Amino acid sequence: MAQKIFSDVIPGASHWSLVVPAGHSLTFIDVNGGANVSLLFYNPVNPLERYNAPDTLKCQHTFKLTTGHCLYSDMGRIFCSVVADDTGWIDTVGGLANEQKVTQKWGQRDYQKDRNQWHQNGYDSMLVEVAKYGLGKRDLAANLNLFSKVQADGQGNLSFVEHHSKAGDQITLRFEIDTLVVLSTCPHPMNSAEEYPFNSIEMSLSKSAPVLADDACKTSRPENERGFENNHRYCSHA
Template sequence: MPTSPQPIFTELLPGAAHWSMKIPKGFVLTAKDLEGGANLSLLFYNPENLLERYNAPDTLKCQHTFKLTTGHCLYSDMGRVFCTIVKDETNWIDTVCGVANKEKVAKKWGERSYQADRNQWKQNGYDSLLVEVAKYGLGKRDLAANLNLFSKVSSDTEGNLIFADNHSQPGDEIALRFEMDTLVVLTTCPHPLNPATEYPFRPVELTLTEATEMTLPVPPHGQDENQRGLENNRRYHCTHSHPAHSHPDHAHPEAQA
């Protein structure tokens, strides 16, 4: 998966943090699990129309899959492709389990407050995402089902969900190439099914580069559907100008609200 050799920027996002930025079409966001066992929850929105956002059911249905990995596209609820997974060293990305809320985190790991514990407080994914989307005028009703990078959840014959402990190893990378301008909102709070006895603070390194090619990786399934999704992108861009080589504006990571 060739990308520009020189990153535009690299950020270290600590555990229990949240972050957001607008990424233009033609750029690649690479996430690296630095210590193993990380979880990176993401949501996507169209910055020109925030009503258009990531649609997990359509993403899975049109590609005939329960898991996501290299070659899969991530769809909006308008049938367009936000981005393509061009690299996944974990070979399995969860997009069905969502994020934990304050009550679930307190029950599992106990409760801490930012006022008393600062960056060692036990933040939850739901509130983390809510803080970030609020910066763009969005609220609770705008939190759709999210993606969980570095986490694997399978199901048994009875339909029970099974969390794979230590699925992601130190140094594992996942790269997303953006097929349209996208507002990315994310958090490093732990996966809701993580069975760890201690609250897991797992950092993730984020690197942004410019893609050197825009060919579609061969997906495990759904090649025809993905071509139709990218055709929807092409038609959309025909009426929406996109400045060439525009570099994204970005905000610094925030480890607390």
């Protein structure tokens, strides 16, 4: 097992960011069950390159993400690969809740009066975090929601799956190029909990094992092999 470089617990209704170097992995652990981690990815050298959800899904012929899938930028490069996922389903379509939606569901609380028990929303928390890098509203793309599942029926109606993630479930992302990772632990916009869910996650950074020729993420689709080749050519000129 790879040795942790650092580990930290991020409370619910929080946001954070860090640049993860290529060859390192982030592991997320749902501490109590029912967590949600919204994620966006950017090239730290050129933030105009960012995670592209449509390309990620269509090139791997999938609606969900899980072990064996890769997460693409809008330049055809792979930010990271999903090398472990206890939940079997990472939401790609649910997006972020805004202030209006959170207030309608759980009532209004603000930081000035309620401190860490305020009702933060995913959209505003992401805006606060990307602003640290000179980014704004136009830079928020479609995001991932770890530990959450949104499924579609035969008519295309979407529904949120309750209790999808259990306490102790883990998801590990292996980063293939240097990546700015922006995250929020605010609740999923389709969460129907009666009370605002403050669900913490543990996040740890570790050194990744080398990517071998028969790596499951690399070989799961011909498109992924091309994505890794794009990474190789990009990194050889970096």
